[in-house]
Amino acid sequence: MWFDSPHLRVLIELSLAEDVGTGDHATQATLDPKRRGRAVVRAKSLAVVCGVPVFEQVLRRVDGTLQIRALCAEGALVEPGTDVIEIEGSLASILTGERTALNFLQHLSGIATLTRAFVEAVKPHGARIADTRKTRPGFRALDKYAVRMGGGVNHRTALDAGILVKENHTLAAGSVGAAIERARMVGSHLLKVEVEVETLADVDAALAARAEVILLDNMSLTQLREAVVRVNGRALIEASGNMTLDRVGAVAATGVDLISVGALTHSAPAADFSLRIDP
Amino acid sequence: MWFDSPHLRVLIELSLAEDVGTGDHATQATLDPKRRGRAVVRAKSLAVVCGVPVFEQVLRRVDGTLQIRALCAEGALVEPGTDVIEIEGSLASILTGERTALNFLQHLSGIATLTRAFVEAVKPHGARIADTRKTRPGFRALDKYAVRMGGGVNHRTALDAGILVKENHTLAAGSVGAAIERARMVGSHLLKVEVEVETLADVDAALAARAEVILLDNMSLTQLREAVVRVNGRALIEASGNMTLDRVGAVAATGVDLISVGALTHSAPAADFSLRIDP
Amino acid sequence: MWFDSPHLRVLIELSLAEDVGTGDHATQATLDPKRRGRAVVRAKSLAVVCGVPVFEQVLRRVDGTLQIRALCAEGALVEPGTDVIEIEGSLASILTGERTALNFLQHLSGIATLTRAFVEAVKPHGARIADTRKTRPGFRALDKYAVRMGGGVNHRTALDAGILVKENHTLAAGSVGAAIERARMVGSHLLKVEVEVETLADVDAALAARAEVILLDNMSLTQLREAVVRVNGRALIEASGNMTLDRVGAVAATGVDLISVGALTHSAPAADFSLRIDP
């Protein structure tokens, strides 16, 4: 994760601009900017802690002199009540940046925590849990980082960082085979070609066209098992389509290599953290 | 909602830059950029539709010649299977912008849908459902717009657009009364002063200092009822603290004026939409 | 004042880009970049010094190694001839940033100085002097900060940070009462409603609709006195309309609470400062 990217800097500036505006009235009223103290961020729910370096950058953007120290490793699973970050410096600065910094932390930890639950559910079967491009706009790199912190793996980060021939492309090209062939010609020699299929006949067509990865979308467990037999190691197999924690173990048991789960990034509830000062 | 703000434009540009990168390989491979067609966005879950104007702006940023037409009113509640947006123009442009545009739509509709559920739950009691500043970084104005579309009301948009004396400020000022007094001096004459309290004693202190709004944080139903009696119309009363759909009705029944719910914006699951082309 | 806001950073960058362009020819010709020295900024007119932290940021943006020291408190009233800032470091850097840094300082000190004159003029009567939204484009937060440094108070910073129903809104809504009622419904529960009126009849209408603040625009002293009697403490009273230093004392004597003065920010003459090096 490249935490100092211009993209992240812009996102942090947007978020501080929208939250602080021209200044924090209540804090200015009650706290001399020079009064120093200590604050602690505490987990209030079971969480995989993720985003402490971003939390840090937000606070440092508000006040470059704050001292911020992580009290647990990035990616650690912590019990409710665990103190996870300690901050020292101007109390006014801490309170001004608090909400924005926590908003990043609770969002990323929420994704990491949900990812971990999916990863645990498939552990007996060796399948990997992957994310999708269904991320919050502007959060692509951060959300995918949180998935890795939860133990998942990343699908392509962008449309130009992998070739995935989806149903709409196949429709446009006329057939699975034609779509794969054209995609291979356009892409860099460093990219594999993955194709999304919805029937077993299309699995065969994909194999015939030497697809390197096959995405089985919305198939039943029976279909998935049959597809695994047909592919027989000639391509990587990814399964997708409304995965839930209840069902994902059974999908993994069919022998697929990867299971991609949109919910990791589009529906993870926030992890709960609070910041309290020690004035 | 001011849809043409510079802030929104930057957010849309960040999201397209991160999703499209240098180009959409699979679409370039399978679709002549001049091939025209029609696409439809369909709801796949019960949803309050929210964010169609943003969806439109994203697609127009990809290709200014696309024709986009809403098939239902912004804020409408739709059944699964309802077609909500129709697009005509270059199919390659539509597929290139699809994911980013849908990511905005599913996020905002998710918030509006959850808000509506809370609003329905308190309907018999006359309380209003309000949001918080616990929004996705960069999404403050959009998320609060979605809350309004779901029937909720907005708490302050930023630290400078309202004075809310929170627990940490009271701690710093020494007492509820001192904090309120200082806040009133600093703020514009157009802003009321709201104070967060955790005990009934502090309710009395807030009234004594003529707080215009009192936020009761994490109180039991009994405490809330008692606070409503004590305030007796001399201030607006807001309740907050881990509100769930199960509990919010009972809270509303205590007679509070507003109930603020962080989950509206930090934990709403995405609404589900798909785009299919008609090639 | 939040001096490290992205907005201020952009404004500083615009101003340096437009002033320095690709480089300072005359300085490059006459000064080795490594030659170090000391420079002093001196007031050449009676002034309330305002904007030293911005002056500092501009110079540090040109050269992060400059040492800059304020020689008087921000907001202090100084006599002509007083040295107000001392700078040490590369003389070439100082000369390159001089004009841009002084342009900020002379602008902000000009506003603070004029504000102080108005504040002095109303001192015997207890009214407060407030600014308006008639600020230089891009300078909203800075100009309002300068008003505070001069002893004034700030009216709303932006259209979303307060509700002021102006004449054009009343015209559109049909009546003062209708306009107030609608405004109250739309606004956050943390915002008061202020209404602009031009007649005593409308003062009564505003009171009937429970406006929390009433703005009396362009009224005669007689009308203002009558309005104060009618309101009788039920709302805050603000007076506005072509206020001059000659007339503002008499307006204050009518008993209004606030007097807003556009000239503070749209017509303050620059304060005069010069920078001289000690080579």
Added chain:
Amino acid sequence: MWFDSPHLRVLIELSLAEDVGTGDHATQATLDPKRRGRAVVRAKSLAVVCGVPVFEQVLRRVDGTLQIRALCAEGALVEPGTDVIEIEGSLASILTGERTALNFLQHLSGIATLTRAFVEAVKPHGARIADTRKTRPGFRALDKYAVRMGGGVNHRTALDAGILVKENHTLAAGSVGAAIERARMVGSHLLKVEVEVETLADVDAALAARAEVILLDNMSLTQLREAVVRVNGRALIEASGNMTLDRVGAVAATGVDLISVGALTHSAPAADFSLRIDP
């Protein structure tokens, strides 16, 4: 004037962002966004009208469908009461952009109006009135455009668009002659060299070093007359230093070619305009 420059676009966006924030509450409350009407901008003081193209761009940035028509030529001198701009379209859009658009117009017209007064004062003597780099930060190109609209001429726009050896440079180089010689070597062959002097002896030194323009700073009328005699057409002569409308005519009568006046851009009072809708 290049009205579509990226710099101006950024400045307009900053100014709308700071003024509108997340939306205009009072307008949203009282006006349906679809309600259309007409508005007129009227001069309330004698003014040289300047900045109508910028006024237009601000409003079009708020709403691209507004129709805006200038009712007088850019640079025209108008009496109080003259209607100068007519706008048709969504009344809500007009009111939302009104203040920001007027802030540009009143600022630029203020500069043009003051410039015209100086130009009139020197008319009998043939000298030209020039501006300085003492402009509002971010407004360099706009402020200098307003000076031209008022009949003045522009001094250099930036440090790299002309070589002006100032007192601090001469101090650093050791002598007027040494400073000029070094400046000539560094600068482009398309730039003349101007040197600031404070004594008649330095006028001679400047002539000896073949300075193409000589700036006489803070000289008495007697000194100015003597300098004109000594230079005798061998260089352009510019006079500067605390020029007022009272004194500038006498300075022009000494025979100098240009008189530069910082007040044009740092101390011009705003011209007064109001916008009224016709609902």
Added chain:
Amino acid sequence: MWFDSPHLRVLIELSLAEDVGTGDHATQATLDPKRRGRAVVRAKSLAVVCGVPVFEQVLRRVDGTLQIRALCAEGALVEPGTDVIEIEGSLASILTGERTALNFLQHLSGIATLTRAFVEAVKPHGARIADTRKTRPGFRALDKYAVRMGGGVNHRTALDAGILVKENHTLAAGSVGAAIERARMVGSHLLKVEVEVETLADVDAALAARAEVILLDNMSLTQLREAVVRVNGRALIEASGNMTLDRVGAVAATGVDLISVGALTHSAPAADFSLRIDP
């Protein structure tokens, strides 16, 4: 190629800002902005025409009303003297944008022209010509587009869009095999692994670790032939290292699949075009 990307827009704005500054003096002096006419861009050297859509965007950024028409296909090879673009509209706008627009066109056509020469040189042998990441800063996507227009193929666009284990990585990991194994674990399942080697022993190590692409850096023709034999179709083979037009045919004859040439993007001389108006 996604011509409307935010990245390209920023680059065009930077280039116009640096070239036009506050305005085009010579054009303002000699041409009424309303005077309309026609201009033609003519090739003055044999060139593959590339960048007409960018040329168009630059001119439209200066003046949205210009009519611009390509007179030949993007990517066409044209003789000196061929007219390639026709423009109609304000002559002042055309002259103001001319240089910046031509600078893009001559740069991109230069790359496409040189690429075509390399592609022609290897045509008998079936090898493809690829670019590298040695592009002008800021021009990555444009330069790679020009390579495609010249008949070449693109290597990875960025560090995250392909895995290329270079010599420095192997040094760090300890061995070719270890480096490949670690790279495979980190990368997306959609990316192949390519490894750079300098000896035949490392070719064997790369094959043993199942590298999907092997980059032979700076090898002699004899070594290249031997490597082709050893690989025997088990991996793609890329050759690189100081390729010249004289030598590239012989390298292609060794049987490698791709030849990457840094000079395509770092040393292509500009193609020559001129613009002449028809006033």
Added chain:
Amino acid sequence: MWFDSPHLRVLIELSLAEDVGTGDHATQATLDPKRRGRAVVRAKSLAVVCGVPVFEQVLRRVDGTLQIRALCAEGALVEPGTDVIEIEGSLASILTGERTALNFLQHLSGIATLTRAFVEAVKPHGARIADTRKTRPGFRALDKYAVRMGGGVNHRTALDAGILVKENHTLAAGSVGAAIERARMVGSHLLKVEVEVETLADVDAALAARAEVILLDNMSLTQLREAVVRVNGRALIEASGNMTLDRVGAVAATGVDLISVGALTHSAPAADFSLRIDP
């Protein structure tokens, strides 16, 4: 050269964003971010070293803790094999920024090296070598800096930093004399007027109109010699038009003052540098 300009910062950010994307897979796979070491940049061709301060800024933007030390003076001519920069710190950071930093260095050193060759070729004759506005878009200030490092001089940096009446302007104004007269009226009193002519008759017209610089475009050596005689010191003379290293000496021998060469910035081949780590 003003290395900390906002323009350069934007260009560096664009270039890192396009090259690094969401992260450097191969480096992340093989190098612990905490592993420290040393790297050296070595020249692989004869080169004028130019751009080390930019190289430094790029790497510091990736990792602010890297230690970077120039091993030779900016502008020095070095033999192949010379070590020119030494870097210490996180090896992962060095490898992530390597390509972008080198791309700047090889581009700028390429320009400086070619410029030096032209300067050497005209040395016996006293003419100066000047650049043009034919620079890579976005690189104006950098490219012109590199020309200075190679011993050349800069023509105007932008359209507003000098007045050059070109052929198209003369065509529009009707005659050389009319064009010069109008240009003088529009421009600042600090700018000279240069006019481009193609015939000896126009040289006479330019002299009659008191042009301060005359640009002789595409003239034969005989014509150039004749023009020098006619001008006889009354104006500076610049020659331009397809200058090559072979011909430039003869052009200089005609007695012109300046020779401008587009190839310096539009066709200089990159200088060759490599970075190697010492792990």
